[in-house]
Amino acid sequence: MTDVQERTPAGVSAATAGTVYEHVRLTREGTVATVTMARPQRRNALSEAHLRELLAAVHEVSTSDARVLVLAAEGPVFSAGHDFADVGGRDVTGVRDLLLLCTSVMQALQAAPQVTIARVHALATAAGCQLAASCDLAVAGLSAGFCLPGGKGGWFCHTPAVPVARAVGRKRLMEMALTGDVxxxxxxxxxxxxxxxxxxxxLDAAVADLAARVSRGGAASTAHGKAVLYAQLDRPERDAYAIAVEAMAAASQTAAATEGRAAFLEKRPPVWPA
Structure with a gap:
């Protein structure tokens, strides 16, 4: 069975753990924790300091009893991507370190036991588009736009293209990356x-509705299911089935699966184990 991160005891809130952030805000409403990028004056550009706080906030939620992590932003855009003021003075090693930190944020969103939902308003550019694509789910306002402009800006969007490709497929990725169009x-x-x-x-109502719908099952079952889905994605079908069969067989013996089957057979609402 795929390892699932341990959670804090019920009632412990990620938003009350005492961490103070400068570039993000961490709030909690019921079982939904929201990480809000709060650098509107910099269009939520991803400096090293901003990325480190995003990573810390995602990890803080990951070890809480929240069921959903919403990634949001304030200001005129969702995120303008990497902060060029932070990139410009770095040598290749420094830029590589920054990109690895950014990659850690993206991977943390997928590794979190919570379902992660991007709440996108206005423009999500380059690494900002990467953030939206790296969340499990995403809801956008109709005013939003997504672009990978690096190809026309001199610094190709290689790393943002990784999760975008997995969301939209090869031809559409090529169009986004090669044209830079919104x-x-x-x-x-x-x-x-x-x-x-x-x-x-x-937008807020749609995000809240999606958060409620993805929280219907047991927390441990959802976390394990999400982990296995990522493990088998992009594998050859034979390998994917091998992973999925073993995971599903093991999961059939868990308390959540036993309760789910019993509730179905007894025609009653399930009572999920803590």
Whole structure:
């Protein structure tokens, strides 16, 4: 059975753990923790300090009893990508270190036992688009747009292309990366980059509805299911089935699976184990 990170006891909130952040805000409402990028004056550009705080906040939520992690932003854009003021003075080793830190943030969003949902308003550019694509799910306001502009800006979006490719496929990735054009939210939904594009004034409600729907099952079952889905994605079908069969067989013996089967057979709502 795939390892799942341990959680804090019920009732312990990630938002009350005492960590003070400068570039992000961590809040909690019920079982939903929200990490909000709060550098509007820099268009939420991803400096090293910002990335380190994002990583710390995601890890803080990961070790809490929250069921959902929402990644949001304040200000005129969702994120303008890497902070060029932070990149410009670095040599190749320094830039590599920054990109590895950014990669750690993306991988932490996928490794979190919570379901991660990007709440995207306005523009998500380069590494900002990468953030949205790295979350398990994404909802965008109709005013939002997504782009990988590096090809026309002199610094190709190699790392942002990794999760975007896995969301939209080869030809659409090539179009985004080679043209640098902004993909409107409605088109992003058609392409699979986001799950839904909704009117801006309905964005919060749509995110809340999705968060409620992905929280229906037991926490441990959801965390394990998410981990296995990522383990088998992009593998050859034979390998994917080998991973999935073993994981599903092992999961059949868990308390959550036993309760789910019993509730179905007894025609009653399930009572999920803590």
């Amino acid at each position: 993909v409107p939210a409605a088109t992003a939904a058609e392409w699979g980059l986001v799950n839904a594009a909704v009117p801006d004034d309905e």
